[in-house]
Amino acid sequence: MVGIVVVSHSERAAEGIAEVAAEMAGDTRIEPVGGDGKGGIGTVPDAIEDAIDAAAGEGSDAADADGVVVLVDLGSAVMNADVAVELSEAEAVIADAPVLEGAVNAAVAATDPSATVESVREQAEAARDIEKL
Amino acid sequence: MTDDGAAVVAAVEAVAERIEAERDHLTQLDSAIGDADHGGNMARGWAEAADAARDLDDPDAEAVAKTVGKTLMAEVGGASGPLFGGSLVFAAGELDEGITPETAVAFAETYLEKVEDRGDARVGDQTMVDALTPAVHTFKKSIEVDDLPPVEALAKAVDAAERGVAFTVPIRARKGRASYLGWRSVGHQDPGATSTLFILEEVLDVAANRVGVDVPETDASSPTIPDEDPDEAADDGSAAASEDD
Numbered sequence: 118m119v120g121i122v123v124v125s126h127s128e129r130a131a132e133g134i135a136e137v138a139a140e141m142a143g144d145t146r147i148e149p150v151g152g153d154g155k156g157g158i159g160t161v162p163d164a165i166e167d168a169i170d171a172a173a174g175e176g177s178d179a180a181d182a183d184g185v186v187v188l189v190d191l192g193s194a195v196m197n198a199d200v201a202v203e204l205s206e207a208e209a210v211i212a213d214a215p216v217l218e219g220a221v222n223a224a225v226a227a228t229d230p231s232a233t234v235e236s237v238r239e240q241a242e243a244a245r246d247i248e249k250l
Numbered sequence: 251m252t253d254d255g256a257a258v259v260a261a262v263e264a265v266a267e268r269i270e271a272e273r274d275h276l277t278q279l280d281s282a283i284g285d286a287d288h289g290g291n292m293a294r295g296w297a298e299a300a301d302a303a304r305d306l307d308d309p310d311a312e313a314v315a316k317t318v319g320k321t322l323m324a325e326v327g328g329a330s331g332p333l334f335g336g337s338l339v340f341a342a343g344e345l346d347e348g349i350t351p352e353t354a355v356a357f358a359e360t361y362l363e364k365v366e367d368r369g370d371a372r373v374g375d376q377t378m379v380d381a382l383t384p385a386v387h388t389f390k391k392s393i394e395v396d397d398l399p400p401v402e403a404l405a406k407a408v409d410a411a412e413r414g415v416a417f418t419v420p421i422r423a424r425k426g427r428a429s430y431l432g433w434r435s436v437g438h439q440d441p442g443a444t445s446t447l448f449i450l451e452e453v454l455d456v457a458a459n460r461v462g463v464d465v466p467e468t469d470a471s472s473p474t475i476p477d478e479d480p481d482e483a484a485d486d487g488s489a490a491a492s493e494d495d
Contacts, residue, residue: 153327162323162332196332196368200323203340 119227119237120146120172120185122209123220124165124194128152134188134217142224148172151194160194165201173207184208184234186223186241190216210234212241219244254311254349257460259303262318264452266296272448279441283428288330288441295326295335311349315342315357329369329426330442333378337364351393351400358407362386369425373414376423376435378442384410385450404454405466411447418443 121138125131131151139147150168153159165187172185185207189198195211202209212219219241226232226240269276270293277289299321303314315338322335341361344353362382371377373384388410392403416439423435426442458465 154324159327162336163320193327193329193332196329196336197323199368200332200336200339203336 118145118174119183119232119234120148120169120174121220121223121227121237122165122168122172122185122187122198123147123149123151123216124160124168124187124189124198125149125151125216126158126160126190126194130190134220137217138220138224140224141221141228143228145224145227146172146174147220147224160197162197162200162204165198166204169201169205169207169209173205173209183232184210186227186234186237187211188214188216188220188223188241208234210238212238214241214244215247218247252310252348254345255306255309255314257349257456258311258314258318258345259300259306259309260460261453261456262296262303262314263300264456265449266293266300268448268452269293269296269445272445276441276445279439279444283423283431283435283438284441285328285427287328288445291326291328291330292334292445295322295331298325311345312342315345333365333369333442336368337361340364351403354400355390355393358386358389371425374421375425376418376421376428376438376440376443377425378440378446380418380421380440381411381414381443381446381450384414385446401454401458401461401463402466404450404457408447408450408454411443411450415439415443415447 123131123135123138125134128151131149135147135149148168148171150164151160154161154164169185169187187198187202187209189195189211198211202211212223222244223237223241226237229236273289273293275289276292277286280286280288299318302317302321306313306317319335319338319342322338323331326335338361341357341364344356344360347353365379365382366372369377369379371379373380385407389403389407392398392406393400398406418440419437421436422433423429423431428435455465
């Protein structure tokens with residue numbers, strides 16, 4: 118199973134986006150993470166790394182972990198997620214996608230029994246082309 | 251604690267003190283082209299990092315550098331967190347055999363590589379890379395080609411960083427928040443390049459003190475900014491060609 122991590126500068130935004138995506142996610146693991154750890158706006162690599170490990174199902178059946186796709190919002194969230202991906206033992210990739218639409222697309226893609234990190238990332242990134250009007 | 255571990259702790263303490271002293275200066279630079287938080291963020295991050303380094307029980311150089319990097323990542327915030335801290339976490343591994351001229355060069359190169367990868371900036375974008383790149387390349391060349399003693403090599407690197415900082419003033423920002431200003435960023439000194447220079451100056455000071463020599467005079471009159479890796483310099487202009495990608 119491919120896991121999903123939602124990273125936002127706001128902890129509540131990350132939780133809200135994960136909540137929306139979870140509607141479409143079946144039993145896919147979606148981990149929200151965000152904020153500076155002190156109630157403020159920001160992102161922290163260590164916290165993102167923990168979320169990646171949790172989404173990868175670290176500690177559970179190893180055969181169950183097919184990697185993690187990470188959705189990010191703005192600016193330094195990308196760099197901090199990048200550091201976290203490099204630190205984590207799990208196979209994780211960052212999707213270059215709008216964070217909410219990408220998370221929903223990734224959640225749908227992850228329910229496919231043959232989903233891979235690449236197929237889920239591809240679907241997340243396809244959200245860049247969604248037209249709203 | 252190993253001698254090398256103690257030296258890194260001393261360097262981190264010196265950097266924390268210097269950044270605190272320069273807090274308003276850095277914030278002033280950042281208020282011209284950014285969001286005016288570089289001084290405060292860096293001062294808080296380095297103060298916490300110095301505390302964390304002091305609290306380590308019997309650490310070696312790698313452990314101190316890794317702890318400092320992790321603390322900076324968590325405390326500095328913004329893009330400076332992953333750039334200064336994240337790069338340090340990964341470069342720290344090069345010091346697992348302690349500090350020698352060879353491991354110091356490897357450390358500097360890995361640090362630069364991580365900053366470049368993460369920030370996707372190169373020389374001329376008005377970022378910390380403008381100070382860091384000439385400093386690292388000058389250090390490497392001074393050790394590997396010119397066979398200078400490490401403290402002299404470090405002094406040359408500081409000199410190169412100083413000229414790199416001056417180089418950020420007349421150019422236009424192409425990365426970071428300053429890039430939104432377009433041509434209005436011209437005429438401003440980059441805060442990240444400036445704090446990079448302060449860090450290098452303090453490392454030089456601690457290194458000179460450790461081997462008991464005076465800080466060597468730097469050669470500020472030298473007009474060139476070495477932005478080519480000595481390894482690539484002989485490579486017939488391919489580095490220049492890649493600038494057009």
